[in-house]
Amino acid sequence: MTKEEIVGQIITAVGGADNINNAWHCMTRLRFDLKDAQKVDYSALEKTPKVVGTKFQSNQLQVVIGTDVADYYGPLASKLGLDEKSQQTSTEKKGAISLFMDTVSGVFGPIVPAIAGAGMIKGLMAGLVALNVISNQTDTYLVIDMIASGVFTFLPFFVAASAARIFKTNQYLAIAIAATLQFPTMTNAVAEGSISAFRLFGVLPVPIFNYAGTVIPIIFAVLALSYIYRWVDKILPQVLRTVFTPTISLFLAGLVTLTIIGPISIHLGNLLADGVAGLFTISPVLAGIVVGAIRPIAIFTGLHHAMTPIALQNFANQGYDMLMPMMFMANMAITGATAAIYFKVKTKEEKSIVLSSAVSGILGITEPALFGILSKYKKAFLAATIGSSIASAFISFFGVRIYGYILSSIFSLPAYIGEYFIFAILGIIIAIASSFAITYFLVPKQEDQDDYTNEIDLHAVTKGTYIPLDNVPDEVFSTKLMGEGYAIQSETGTVFSPVTGEVTSVFPSKHAIGIKTMNGAEVLVHMGIDTVSLDGKGFDVFVKSGDHVTAQTKLAQMDLDYIKNQGKETMVIVLVTNMERVQQFSGVTNLEGDHQAGTVLEKVILNA
Structure with a gap:
């Protein structure tokens, strides 16, 4: 039985929606202010799944659900047209950046095993290709790459499902929004490059972008969906909600995503790329400081994809690039900060996740470390940012560059052999050591008590x-x-x-x-x-x-x-x-x- 069905039974048992003046919840109970307490069917209430008890006290009907009561208040508030503010379970007022990182951390928590496992496979395969052990043109490589890259290519689907849980909206509608962004009509238009936008109703432009592997557009899209769904559900008559609430919500949320949320996110990435290109004209060292500092948060938000065209253009125009070595330093700094967390957590499960994330990071796949580890430990995220900035400034000062596009992993070191090799090695050491040391100093160690006992x-x-x-x-x-x-x-x-x-x-x-x-x-x-x-x-x-x-x-x-x-x-x-x-x-x-x-x-x- 779904939460909506359980809530429907509760509403019926308390005398129907017309008998409810107001409803709210505490830590464990749904609480009702009723017009007529005599209409309550206590027998039906106590037979309802998830209801573990009832009580009438202080002119309130209390329906005991448990510590997951907030999961049931959302559908209740939606059905009754109530304000859902009391769903919030934290009193602290957070800054925008802290709230954003906490949200992304919550979204990615359930996804970590998938991206950590896929990241490990992807990193190992990239290493084997870099060492010429295997060619990326063989069928073997292509099959394994499908296993590893599927998660990252279709990451918006995973993010949508998890974000729907965080924002308390319909999971399948959220996944439908992700499918909209990556529908073949959109991806094929990107590949062909013949048009820049579709024209909805012949007037409204729908920009064409590649949303594969992006994070921010779908998170904000699902957030918008949650508000649209509640608004539509509130204004429609109850008899129409089952069919028309999802229909209208999907249509409106899809339009908002394609025309506003998605394009804004992509344009932000392009703006970041233009700013980085401008920094190199002023000073490579300044570019190293800034690029190193923004690279971790750029990966975290998915804006890092906008930097790749700059590197490719540098190869075409100059024959070399200094941006990709900075990306390399950022990956190593992220790895160093993640490795330090291994010595701060105590449970075997946590250590296993941290270790696999660190290994993926050193192999060039940092998403597991960023989303699964550093988003939870903000001081470690700061340490990675500082380490990345220091190391990037260092290699920029000595002019470290690369002459061909390659994944930024430890296996890409052979591409640096030459006059800049020693500085690349020193940069890696600085990135890992500084981020590790700062994290180890800033992040407190979990207590030993109860860690490995039952x-x-x-x-x-x-x-x-x-x-x-x-x-x-x-x-x-x-x-x-x-x-x-x-x-x-x-x-x-x-x-x-x-x-x-x-x-x-x-x-x-x-x-x-x-x-x-x-x-x-x-x-x-x-x-x-x-x-x-x-x-x-x-x-x-x-x-x-x-x-x-x-x-x-x-x-x-x-x-x-x-x-x-x-x-x-x-x-x-x-x-x-x-x-x-x-x-x-x-x-x-x-x-x-x-x-x-x-x-x-x-x-x-x-x-x-």
Whole structure:
């Protein structure tokens, strides 16, 4: 059953859309303000898939879904025509660059295995060709290249599917937009080069561009689709939505992508290329500094394709090129920064991904490193940028150049043999060493605790009195519908992390924080009971999504007096929510009575 169908059943069970004044969600529950609470069919609600419990309290119907409640609020808001702001799970205000990188990182997270595997194959084959072990004209090479290059050629399809999940829109419509960009009509027109644009309705120009392997156009296209889909769904009568919402959304999003989003992205790349060409007329060293600095972000955004024509034109006009050696230095700097992360992560899975990404990087395929690793570690991305800039400036000063087009990998070194060879070698060393050292210095090492074991310690999150979950005055917690754990009545209001892990979500009302440990336990810290209605008042949160935390990390400060004056409970509830992973809970101390923050209260053994 789809999320939309489940939400439809919930709406019916609560008395229909006409019975709902408003709906929102907290960390685990859908909450409804109803016109007539007598119309609720509790039996039907509790039989609905994903609904683990219900409760009516404070004139609100609470439907307990779990920590993935936001995935169900989106379709609910769409059906009811509500504002979806409460889907957001983080309170921090991010800058545009940080938000962009976090978004791209989120989009590429699920794709990393595909691009890492394909990148490794592609890099190895390029190396074998460079060493003349195999010819790129043989059938063997062509077959293996299809396996390796398919992911990169049709990268917009992968990005579309993943971006749809991030932007909470229909995956298949998103893939349809990607298919539009790479439909043979477009790709054939690019190859023929006879026209520059199609004319829609004989008037509107649709520029012809090659979108193969691009990233930014499809991300923004799917973002636009998400807004268009919600707008169309909102204005159409419900009886027409099933057929006409996807039809109109695809048509409008496709037009916007072909006429605005796609062309703007390509033109930005061309503008970057023109700027780089201009720098060389001023000073090759200045060009090295700037090109080295922008190359990693250019690859990250897909704008790097615009630099290739400059290099090819240099070969035609001068017989040599100084831009491609800078690209080489950037790849090596990206590799160095990625290699340093190997010594910062602790799990075998993470180390494996980092290692394969670094190997792909040194073989000339940097997408796995950039999208899978450096987008998550922004200081490492900065280190790669600095290392690339330093090394590119160095080789530019000594006039390092290349006399033929070749992939920028370690296997391309033979092409540099000659008077500039030693400087190319020194440039590689500078690129790798500087980016590695800066990353190693800037990026903190993950804690050792819980990394390779199936056990975690649940620490007391605050100084106060232990309360068994059975005694918590909220049956969603007391009946353990949401998971196992403990509660503690805080004396100070200072709340620390119960585990070592990464913050996965901070609820907008600041009353709940989600944390995931290195070995996969999902832990919820819920401050107070029914405190979502306070809308953040009474809470100061000191962490954000993506932060690494330990039992010594201060998560939040509760204003106990304010919360009590609002008639709310101030106990802090700590739950392990993915109980399917839990083999055993056991207390490690005499749990009754008072405890200091940081005291280990319970040990959780996870399934291997």
